[in-house]
Amino acid sequence: MAAYRTLRAITADDAYANLALAEQTAGLSARDAAFATELVAGSCRALGLYDAIIASAGGRPLRTLQPAVVDLLRLGAHQLLELRVPSHAAVAATVDLARVVLSQRVTGVVNAILRKISALDADAWAARLRRERTDADALLARHPQWIIDAYADLLPGSEIPALLAANNEPPIPHLVVRPGLAEVSELGGRPLRWSPFGATASGNPADLAAVNQGRAGVQDEGSQLVAWALTLVEAPAGPWLDLCAGPGGKAALLAGLARDKGERLVASELQPHRAALVGRALARYDEPGPIVIAADGARPAWPANRFARVLLDAPCTGLGALRRRPEARWRRKPADLDVLVPLQHELLASAINAAAPGGVIAYATCSPHRRETSEVVEAATGVEILDAPAVLPSIPDAGRGPYLQLWPHRHGTDAMFLALLRKAAPTQ
Numbered sequence: 001m002a003a004y005r006t007l008r009a010i011t012a013d014d015a016y017a018n019l020a021l022a023e024q025t026a027g028l029s030a031r032d033a034a035f036a037t038e039l040v041a042g043s044c045r046a047l048g049l050y051d052a053i054i055a056s057a058g059g060r061p062l063r064t065l066q067p068a069v070v071d072l073l074r075l076g077a078h079q080l081l082e083l084r085v086p087s088h089a090a091v092a093a094t095v096d097l098a099r100v101v102l103s104q105r106v107t108g109v110v111n112a113i114l115r116k117i118s119a120l121d122a123d124a125w126a127a128r129l130r131r132e133r134t135d136a137d138a139l140l141a142r143h144p145q146w147i148i149d150a151y152a153d154l155l156p157g158s159e160i161p162a163l164l165a166a167n168n169e170p171p172i173p174h175l176v177v178r179p180g181l182a183e184v185s186e187l188g189g190r191p192l193r194w195s196p197f198g199a200t201a202s203g204n205p206a207d208l209a210a211v212n213q214g215r216a217g218v219q220d221e222g223s224q225l226v227a228w229a230l231t232l233v234e235a236p237a238g239p240w241l242d243l244c245a246g247p248g249g250k251a252a253l254l255a256g257l258a259r260d261k262g263e264r265l266v267a268s269e270l271q272p273h274r275a276a277l278v279g280r281a282l283a284r285y286d287e288p289g290p291i292v293i294a295a296d297g298a299r300p301a302w303p304a305n306r307f308a309r310v311l312l313d314a315p316c317t318g319l320g321a322l323r324r325r326p327e328a329r330w331r332r333k334p335a336d337l338d339v340l341v342p343l344q345h346e347l348l349a350s351a352i353n354a355a356a357p358g359g360v361i362a363y364a365t366c367s368p369h370r371r372e373t374s375e376v377v378e379a380a381t382g383v384e385i386l387d388a389p390a391v392l393p394s395i396p397d398a399g400r401g402p403y404l405q406l407w408p409h410r411h412g413t414d415a416m417f418l419a420l421l422r423k424a425a426p427t428q
């Protein structure tokens with residue numbers, strides 16, 4: 001029931017899997033919560049694959065089935081094809097669930113389709129899909145073809161299977177200190193490979209005093225590295241700006257590093273509720289602490305030529321963070337780029353406008369897609385592109401020309417992209 005309700009929230013209401021799961025599994029035993037999590041995460045990752053199998057087994061297009069029935073069948077398919085749940089138990093439990101959450105009327109179709117799915121094992125289904133569909137290999141790798149194509153545009157073909165496999169593994173959470181407020185030794189786990197601010201989580205992060213007290217947080221090492229890189233480049237004195245700060249992960253790291261250098265961070269975010277989250281992430285810094293505002297970064301609430309360092313962690317497709325958001329790969333569509341890319345150009349122009357002459361701008365995305373990374377940066381004017389990989393020389397295989405590009409299968413991080421830009425000083 002918890003898994004079904006979560007999947008419904010994700011597919012019908014666009015809920016985020018992690019938030020919906022936390023809500024639905026509260027109060028369950030650890031074992032039941034883990035099972036519900038696996039059911040939801042596994043079904044979300046393999047959504048396209050299971051939909052193809054359901055359509056093939058049912059002999060009818062998916063749109064002829066009630067959406068709630070499709071969700072039940074996805075959960076059933078995951079148990080039948082990937083988990084070690086005995087077939088009769090997977091079918092019977094799903095049919096019972098259909099009766100309770102929908103009606104007796106739908107139990108027949110649920111039963112019939114699940115029995116057809118259970119008639120073949122995963123290998124036999126793979127062979128059947130390869131005969132039926134041209135995109136079968138992509139579906140079997142649990143990715144839409146257009147996302148695989150976007151990766152293949154950037155990586156040697158021999159690395160793609162490792163990347164797709166890494167995207168299908170839930171990552172070990174990384175923790176990060178708020179500099180000056182906590183020590184890495186308080187985080188408990190193993191220190192991270194390249195970020196001096198973090199450690200792996202060894203239990204539930206919420207059980208750690210430093211996390212509980214807002215002196216540390218959860219943040220992938222890739223995000224720690226791009227925020228840190230901005231602080232390592234030479235830049236004039238002056239305040240720092242985080243233009244798209246919500247929910248505040250990078251701002252929390254930058255605020256402490258700015259304070260170490262005697263500077264102050266302004267953290268700005270369009271959505272007021274996300275700006276409130278930034279405020280919470282920065283709450284433990286004493287006065288004069290960072291300043292948090294809710295503002296449209298494209299219509300600046302600050303003077304031009306003001307900030308020594310500017311972070312633009314742009315809204316993007318998130319194609320580099322699929323490990324942590326199993327549902328995102330099927331929700332995102334190529335057309336999303338047509339909306340995001342113009343916004344990214346606009347926000348980068350605004351970030352450059354906000355930077356002081358000689359100041360540094362970091363353009364980051366949690367997507368490696370060429371259209372929202374290098375192509376955005378290379379269209380910008382009035383800046384020099386700096387050698388970002390040279391700023392963090394100990395990270396191997398992280399160069400993509402002058403840009404830093406991390407990868408889950410190479411670095412164990414999200415596929416973060418970083419460009420470092422210096423604003424031209426005015427010519428006399």
Ligand SMILES: C[S@@+](CC[C@H](N)C(=O)[O-])C[C@H]1O[C@@H](n2cnc3c(N)ncnc32)[C@H](O)[C@@H]1O
Nearest residue numbers: 244245246247248249250270296297313314315
């Ligand atoms: C990739 S997220 C930032 C993540 C954040 N830097 C962190 O590390 O926690 C992008 C953010 O940009 C915000 N955003 C979208 N359009 C914006 C705009 N026009 N101005 C400012 N922020 C915007 C989104 O609401 C979202 O919170």
